[in-house]
Amino acid sequence: xxxxxxxxxxxxxxxxxxxxxxxxxxxxxxxxxxxxxxxxxxxxxxxxxxxxxxxxxxxxxxxxxxxxxxxxxxxxxxxxxxxxxxxxxxxxxxxxxxxxxxxxxxxxxxxxxxxxxxxxxxxxxxxxxxxxxxxxxxxxxxx
Amino acid sequence: xxxxxxxxxxxxxxxxxxxxxxxxxxxxxxxxxxxxxxxxxxxxxxxxxxxxxxxxxxxxxxxxxxxxxxxxxxxxxxxxxxxxxxxxxxxxxxxxxxxxxxxxxxxxxxxxxxxxxxxxxxxxxx
Numbered sequence: 358x359x360x361x362x363x364x365x366x367x368x369x370x371x372x373x374x375x376x377x378x379x380x381x382x383x384x385x386x387x388x389x390x391x392x393x394x395x396x397x398x399x400x401x402x403x404x405x406x407x408x409x410x411x412x413x414x415x416x417x418x419x420x421x422x423x424x425x426x427x428x429x430x431x432x433x434x435x436x437x438x439x440x441x442x443x444x445x446x447x448x449x450x451x452x453x454x455x456x457x458x459x460x461x462x463x464x465x466x467x468x469x470x471x472x473x474x475x476x477x478x479x480x481x482x483x484x485x486x487x488x489x490x491x492x493x494x495x496x497x498x499x500x
Numbered sequence: 501x502x503x504x505x506x507x508x509x510x511x512x513x514x515x516x517x518x519x520x521x522x523x524x525x526x527x528x529x530x531x532x533x534x535x536x537x538x539x540x541x542x543x544x545x546x547x548x549x550x551x552x553x554x555x556x557x558x559x560x561x562x563x564x565x566x567x568x569x570x571x572x573x574x575x576x577x578x579x580x581x582x583x584x585x586x587x588x589x590x591x592x593x594x595x596x597x598x599x600x601x602x603x604x605x606x607x608x609x610x611x612x613x614x615x616x617x618x619x620x621x622x623x624x625x626x
Contacts, residue, residue, distance in 0.1 A: 407504055407588040415548050422555035494542055497566035
């Protein structure tokens with residue numbers, strides 16, 4: 358971070374000769390950390406069992422129209438989780454809201470239907486302050 | 501009232517209108533925990549509840565996106581009891597901590613240990 362002469366002079370005037378220049382702020386120990394790009398295997402999705410039950414209870418007819426059957430629930434979930442992790446790693450999401458509880462995102466996923474077609478869908482998660490990705494709704498809608 | 505119950509919105513408020521949520525709409529509680537005396541509610545396309553409705557490639561294009569809104573407990577009424585039992589509720593709670601406030605029964609906010617948050621029934625700030 359490069360500070361202009363004017364900025365340094367204004368700091369010295371405001372805080373005296375003891376002003377410490379942090380990376381981005383005065384009197385701050387902020388520093389840059391490099392974070393490696395995550396791969397799909399490193400992403401852990403937190404999907405409470407109730408979210409799965411809710412998906413199949415309310416949206417099973419929709420999944421059937423995509424070529425799946427009632428017996429394909431495990432396959433549906435495997436495909437869904439893979440698509441979500443891929444979308445997250447690729448940055449294919451939109452931030453919907455952020456507050457002190459976390460950041461709500463909508464992932465744009467390519468979901469393979471039971472009929473082999475690719476459906477562009479949305480899936481919603483909250484990134485909690487500890488980095489967990491907790492599911493809000495497994496399939497929100499068509500993109 | 502608890503997670504996965506279907507609930508009706510009883511009141512209009514500006515903070516709900518921001519999310520296109522209005523009195524009379526029916527949604528599902530999707531948060532296990534109660535925060536600031538509110539539940540997170542999800543409103544899905546009403547056609548999902550129509551008995552013989554069939555989704556096609558055409559009508560999927562007009563599917564309404566799931567809409568989320570945080571709503572005060574006092575502005576909600578249960579219209580259909582959900583499938584959640586205490587095991588399911590516990591799995592929804594942050595760090596699966598049973599001390600989180602997570603249900604409303606007979607005007608009291610409760611946790612899974614049976615403790616009550618409010619002193620006066622239906623006065624959720626008492």
